[in-house]
């Protein structure tokens with residue numbers, strides 16, 4: 330478990346922190362605060378008591394529910410879900426010679442996006458933990 334220090338920075342897609350009281354995960358975009366009320370249990374938690382979570386520790390459906398992008402991979406095939414307001418942009422393609430070629434891009438509802446992520450996980454696709462969550 331890693332606690333927040335003054336050196337902790339949030340990536341552009343947001344950082345994930347775990348509440349020490351209820352273990353719920355929240356997403357933050359910066360650490361310019363001293364304490365934050367947990368969205369789940371309502372407890373006011375001092376900054377140095379929250380634990381920083383790597384996205385690889387989280388369920389990809391939870392990452393998407395928290396409004397952050399998710400990329401799943403099956404070797405060279407990838408699929409990315411990018412939250413965009415009240416919609417999610419779903420993109421898929423292949424990585425060829427280290428380039429990500431986009432083969433399709435559609436807008437879907439968050440409910441459909443969550444179901445798609447779930448289905449891909451059931452078929453053995455894995456969270457792409459490199460980078461910022463989106464290809």
Ligand SMILES: [Zn+2]
Nearest residue numbers: 348351367370
């Ligand atoms: Zn809590």
